[in-house]
Amino acid sequence: MFAVALQSTPALAPPLAILAVLVVLGVVVGAAGSAVARRLSNPVGKYRLLYVGVLLPFALLAYGVLALLSLGDAVAAAVLGGTEGVAAAVLADFAGLLGGGLVGLAAYAPTIRGVRAARGIDLSTGWALARMGRYVVGVSAVVALALGPLHLTNIASPLGLAGVLVLAVAVLFGGAPWIVAAVRSTTTPTGATRDRLDALRERAGLDVRDTLVLDTGDEETATVHVRGPPGYRRLFVTSTFLDRFDDGTAAALLAVQAGRIEGRVDLLRGVSVVAAAVPLVASVAGRGPRWVLLGAAFVALLVGFRCCRWAVRAADDDAADRVGADAVADALERYAAVHALAPTRRRVPNPLSVNVALGDRIDRLRGR
Template structure:
C-alpha cells in the first residue's frame, strides 16, 4: 500500500531494482528446475518448488518494492492526480512488478514441467496465460485495497493485518466470479452439461452452477469448488471431463464433496490467517513476542493436524458414496495422469498441510481388505 512506502527512488534505481530481483528470480527458477528434475517424483517436487521457493520469493519481492516505493517511482512521469488515484495506481504497478518477478521465475520451469509430464505445453502459451492472470490479479488487488487508501486503518499495523485478512476472506467468497475474470472459462451445454449434472448427483456434490476451465495444453485434470455456502460454483477442467471415465470422475467429485462437508479449505485458510496475524503482531512488537510466536506455531501445528484429519474424513465420505476401491483407483489414476508418484510417510509431518498421496490410497485399499 502507498502509505507503507518511503521516499520513492529514482526511476533508474527502480528499474535497476526490478531487473536485479527479476534476474535473481529467473536464476532461482532455473537452478530449482535443474535440481527438481534430478529428484524422485519431480512433478510433486515442482509443486513444492512453486509453493515453498518461488512464491515466497515473489512475496519478498513485493515487500521490497512496496517498502522502497518502486511503484511510486514508475509513476513520477505522470501528471499529478488525486491521492486516491495515485495510491491505486501505485498499488497496481507494485503488484505488477512483483508479478513480473513471478513470471520470470516461473519461465525456466515450463520446459522442465513439459519434459517430466510429457505434455505438449508451449512455453509462449503458458507464459501468456500466466501474464494475463498476473495483470488481472494485480488490477483486482488494487481495487480491493481501495478501503486501505481512504481509511485510517494503515495507522495501526495490527489493524492493517486484520483488514487484509478480512479482504482475503472477502476475495475467497467472491472467487466464483473472480476466477471467471482471471481464467478462460465456459458454461457446459448439451450432453456435457447433462453429464456433469449426473456426475455431481452421483457424488452428492451440491453446487449452484458449473464452469469449465480450458486446460488442453496443460493436461491438468482438476476440480475446484468455491463460493459462500448459498452459492457454490464448481470449476472443472476440460482435461478432467475428457480423460476420466464416469466412475473415476464421480469418485474424485465425491472427494471434493467430502472436503466441502469437512470444511478443509476453511480450516486451511483460517489456520494461515490466525498464524499470520499472530506472527505479524509478534514481529512488530504488539503484545508479548514469545507468547505470540508460540501461539503462531501452536495454531499451525493444530490447524495442519485438523486439515489432515479432515482430508482423511473426506476420503471416507467419498468411499461411502462410491466404494473404497473406486476411490483409491480414482486417486491412482489422478496421480498417473499428472505423473505424480504417490508418496508415503512412515511418520506424518506435523508441518505438512497435506496427507501423502500414497498414504491416502493405501488407507483406502487396506481398510477395504479388513
C-alpha cells in the first residue's frame, strides 16, 4: 500500500525539467520577436503586438503544458505532503500560474533592450525584470485565490460554472484598487501634486475616491487608469504622466477615463470574458456538445469585443463633450509621441480586439 501511495504522488522532477526547457524556448522566442520588431516600421507598436499576440499566448501555452504535467500538484505534494484539500488546490494553481509567468518573464527579458532603443529611454533590464516579476507573483497569487471557489463545489452544470466564474471576475475587478497597489510601487500625492490632480479631475469631470501615483522610473510610461467598483473607484496615474503632460493634455486624458466609466468599458470587458469562458470551460470539461460550446464561446467573444469597441468610441465622444474634440485628439497624439508610437489606422476593425486603433480614434475626433 505504501508503494502504491508513492507511485500516486506526482513527481516534481519531470515538470521542472520541462519548465527549464520552456524557459530557454521563451528566451529564444523573445529574442527572435524582438529582432523582427526592431526592424519594422512603428517598432513600439510592433513590440506591443509582440507582447499581446506572441509572448502572452506563449506563456499561456506554457501554463497549459505545465498543468498537463501536474507541476502544481507536484509542488503541493512536495510542500504540503499531499494534493487533497482546498489549500493544496490553491497552492497548485499558484505554482502552475507562476510557472507560466516565469516562462513569460524569460520571453520578455530579451525585448527590454529593443524597447529601450526604440523609445530612446534609459531602461534598466534588471529594474524592468524586477518590476515585472513582482507583478507576475502578485497576479498569480490573486488569480489562484480567485479560483479557490472552483475547488469548494462540484460544478455539474454550466449554470454553476457561470456562477463561480462571475464570482472570480467580480473579485478581480472589485479588488483591483488594492491589487494594483499591492503589485506596483505607489505613492499618495501630497502638496502641489495633490492640488494639481484635484483640479485636473474637476476639469475632466472625473469622480473617484482617491488617487495613487505609480512609480514608472526609467520606464517612462505615461498612463492613467481608473479601477474599482462604484463607490470606491481609485485613480492611478504614473509619475511620467505628471511629468510629461501639460494640464490640457492631462485633463483630456482624464476625461477619456471619465467617459470609460460612463460607458462601463471595464464592465463590458468582464462580461465578455465570462460569456466566452463559460461555454469554453464547459466544452473542455465535457459538460455538453464540444463544438457547439466552442462556437458559442467564439461568438460571445466577437459580440463582446465589438461592444467593447463601441464603448471606447462612446467614451471618446463623452470626453469630447467635456473638454472638446480637438483637445482629446491632441491629447491622444501627444500620448503617442511620448511613447514613440505611430498611431495606427485600420480599414477593417480587428474583431479580436477590445480597443479601437489609436489613429482611427484621432481621425474620428477630428471629424467632429
